[in-house]
Amino acid sequence: xxxxxxxxxxxxxxxxxxxxxxxxxxxxxxxxxxxxxxxxxxxxxxxxxxxxxxxxxxxxxxxxxxxxxxxxxxxxxxxxxxxxxxxxxxxxxxxxxxxxxxxxxxxxxxxxxxxxxxxxxxxxxxxxxxxxxxxxxxxxxxxxxxxxxxxxxxxxxxxxxxxxxxxxxxxxxxxxxxxxxxxxxxxxxxxxxxxxxxxxxxxxxxxxxxxxxxxxxxxxxxxxxxxxxxxxxxxxxxxxxxxxxxxxxxxxxxxxxxxxxxxxxxxxxxxxxxxxxxxxxx
Amino acid sequence: xxxxxxxxxxxxxxxxxxxxxxxxxxxxxxxxxxxxxxxxxxxxxxxxxxxxxxxxxxxxxxxxxxxxxxxxxxxxxxxxxxxxxxxxxxxxxxxxxxxxxxxxxxxxxxxxxxxxxxxxxxxxxxxxxxxxxxxxxxxxxxxxxxxxxxxxxxxxxxxxxxxxxxxxxxxxxxxxxxxxxxxxxxxxxxxxxxxxxxxxxxxxxxxxxxxxxxxxxxxxxxxxxxxxxxxx
Numbered sequence: 001x002x003x004x005x006x007x008x009x010x011x012x013x014x015x016x017x018x019x020x021x022x023x024x025x026x027x028x029x030x031x032x033x034x035x036x037x038x039x040x041x042x043x044x045x046x047x048x049x050x051x052x053x054x055x056x057x058x059x060x061x062x063x064x065x066x067x068x069x070x071x072x073x074x075x076x077x078x079x080x081x082x083x084x085x086x087x088x089x090x091x092x093x094x095x096x097x098x099x100x101x102x103x104x105x106x107x108x109x110x111x112x113x114x115x116x117x118x119x120x121x122x123x124x125x126x127x128x129x130x131x132x133x134x135x136x137x138x139x140x141x142x143x144x145x146x147x148x149x150x151x152x153x154x155x156x157x158x159x160x161x162x163x164x165x166x167x168x169x170x171x172x173x174x175x176x177x178x179x180x181x182x183x184x185x186x187x188x189x190x191x192x193x194x195x196x197x198x199x200x201x202x203x204x205x206x207x208x209x210x211x212x213x214x215x216x217x218x219x220x221x222x223x224x225x226x227x228x229x230x231x232x233x234x235x236x237x238x239x240x241x242x243x244x245x246x247x248x249x250x251x252x253x254x255x256x257x258x259x260x261x262x263x264x265x266x267x268x269x270x271x272x273x274x275x276x277x278x279x280x281x282x
Numbered sequence: 283x284x285x286x287x288x289x290x291x292x293x294x295x296x297x298x299x300x301x302x303x304x305x306x307x308x309x310x311x312x313x314x315x316x317x318x319x320x321x322x323x324x325x326x327x328x329x330x331x332x333x334x335x336x337x338x339x340x341x342x343x344x345x346x347x348x349x350x351x352x353x354x355x356x357x358x359x360x361x362x363x364x365x366x367x368x369x370x371x372x373x374x375x376x377x378x379x380x381x382x383x384x385x386x387x388x389x390x391x392x393x394x395x396x397x398x399x400x401x402x403x404x405x406x407x408x409x410x411x412x413x414x415x416x417x418x419x420x421x422x423x424x425x426x427x428x429x430x431x432x433x434x435x436x437x438x439x440x441x442x443x444x445x446x447x448x449x450x451x452x453x454x455x456x457x458x459x460x461x462x463x464x465x466x467x468x469x470x471x472x473x474x475x476x477x478x479x480x481x482x483x484x485x486x487x488x489x490x491x492x493x494x495x496x497x498x499x500x501x502x503x504x505x506x507x508x509x510x511x512x513x514x
Contacts, residue, residue, distance in 0.1 A: 031380065040480050045464065060380045062461045077368050077379075179479035202481035234369045 030239035031060045033070075033078035035149055036177040038222075039063035041197040041268050043259055050255065051246050057239050065177070067147025073098055073225065076232025080240035081225045082247065084195075085149035086277070087156075089223055098225040104247050105256050105269040106221045106280055109153055111212035112182065112199055113139075113191035121191075127215040128160040135163045138170040140190035144181050145173025149220070154193045157217060182208065195220050197268035200260070219280055221272070224248065248273035289487025296488050303465075308492055311469040314382050315450040318389030322397045322445050325390075327438065330401025331431060335413075348402060351395025356388075360455030363388040367459065380461040385469070388455040393445035400441030404434040439508040443501050450497055470496070 038044050039061065048059050062069075062078065066085040072078040074097045082104065083089060092098045111121065111130055119137035121130040134141055143165070144151040158165050165171040172190070174181045178198040185192040186206030199210070212218075224244045229237035246252055253271035260268035272280065296304045333344060366372055367379040367387075378384045408430060416426045431438065453471035460467035462476055470493040477486040 036479070039476070042480075048464070058466075060461055060463050060466070062380065062463075075368070076370055177479045179481055183481070205481045205483070232370065234374070 028056060029058050029060060030079045030236050030243060031062060032080050033062050033072045034082040035066045035084055036063050037195050037198045038082060040179045041201045046255060046259055051243060055242050057242060065146045065148030073227045076227060076235055079227055079236045080243045082222060083149060084220055084222045085152045086221060088152060089225060097228055097231055099228045100244060101223050101225045102244060102248055103272045103275055103277060104222045104224050105271050106219060107196045107269050109193055109218040109220050110196050110199060110210045111191060112194050112208040113211045114189040115207055115209050117211060122211045124212050127157050127212055127217050130212045131157055132161045134191055140188060141171050142181055142185040142190045142192040143173045145175050150178060150193060150195060200264045200268055221277060285483055286487060288484045292484040293488035293491040307468055307470055307473050311450060314385050314469060315389060315446060318386045318449050319393055319446040321390040322393035326394045326397025327401050330398040331405050331427060334402050334405035345402060348395055348399045352399040354392055354395060356392055356452045357454035359388055359391050360458035363459050382467050384459040385456050385467060388459045389449040392452060393449050396448055397441045397445045400437055400444060404437035405430060408433055436508055439504055443504050446500060447497060
């Protein structure tokens with residue numbers, strides 16, 4: 001036993017340092033900061049390998065909320081952003097940290113809640129009406145609370161209702177990603193605002209229903225933004241441009257169009273490259 | 283309950299079929315945490331022994347700092363390592379953020395105080411007279427230190443296990459400095475977090491089981507070595 005354990009340990013430790021990690025030349029790396037929905041829905045698992053094969057770039061995907069993605073862009077710690085928080089996006093472009101903001105795709109947000117629907121919001125056309133009713137009924141609402149694109153959208157809807165939800169005990173912030181927040185909502189039989197892509201991808205796990213959908217305010221638009229190399233010289237601008245061009249290319253847009261159809265019966269995202277933001281949702 | 287059974291089934295399936303992605307993730311976990319433990323051993327044992335054997339003013343403060351470091355929260359380490367390694371940070375020129383190397387660095391920072399603290403306690407616990415006796419027998423200073431370290435082997439191996447166990451199971455720092463990049467810096471813990479948020483609970487449970495089996499196997503090997511030396 002003694003001999004074998006020594007040999008085992010020796011083998012283990014002696015192979016470790018000799019192994020070299022895959023090293024790729026610095027200029028062939030790009031850092032993509034993106035939202036959790038693109039990763040949790042599995043879309044990036046389809047897009048990134050195709051991009052890598054085509055261009056040889058190694059993409060380091062950092063899937064955080066849109067808020068953190070843009071903070072990384074603003075600090076020059078990412079090369080390209082794929083995000084869905086239009087107001088914040090316009091701001092960083094106006095401040096000169098982001099350039100070439102281009103529309104990529106959209107899907108929509110839905111208000112999900114328990115089947116029993118205690119607050120009786122099912123079928124309400126306007127999201128703000130539904131939110132008001134939730135507040136009146138003191139129905140448990142789970143907010144992302146993480147400055148993500150979804151959180152920003154939720155706050156903008158609350159604003160239209162004139163209710164300040166943070167005052168209520170029925171309003172709870174998870175501080176987690178979309179997938180986990182949906183799980184918390186399902187577990188506690190609460191309501192939440194979710195993007196349809198993540199909802200569909202996780203639907204099999206919980207008993208949450210779509211209660212409100214189709215309001216124009218619930219449109220969820222994704223843009224790609226390159227980080228401005230004039231602000232941050234270390235940014236890999238060639239790689240960023242290559243990725244941005246790739247996601248709006250015809251081929252990728254076709255991939256997006258069909259992504260998820262086989263698994264969920266309907267697409268998770270709708271390609272929009274070349275369209276204007278104002279044209280959507282009409 | 284069904285879910286847990288489903289997860290166990292999935293774990294067996296992934297292991298039996300040698301699922302390439304799971305194998306890669308498992309191997310990378312071992313590689314990163316093993317290397318980090320190795321680094322923490324080199325620094326922790328040498329510095330810990332040095333502190334234990336030398337007399338200097340403020341020794342108690344240093345020892346307290348080391349002992350506090352044993353409970354260093356991984357997310358705090360992750361945060362600081364990230365800020366230092368940012369392109370525009372003090373160590374940005376290295377260009378290693380979001381690489382396995384950065385993960386080794388962060389994990390070594392977490393494990394080193396653990397190994398150092400246990401070494402410190404182990405060496406100090408040896409009888410004071412042992413040192414004098416070894417020196418009286420004509421050993422050089424270096425030989426003396428070596429014999430002391432060998433004498434303290436039992437607790438030192440416990441230190442190795444504590445350090446390795448601390449980093450292989452750690453997720454906060456790894457996800458921050460490694461980025462959980464598929465096929466590159468995704469390890470068992472970060473993959474478990476991601477699969478959970480994707481709602482793939484069966485795979486998440488399977489990864490968790492693989493992690494436990496891995497940790498058990500390593501500790502079993504080290505314990506074999508340790509217990510062989512048990513004083514009779």
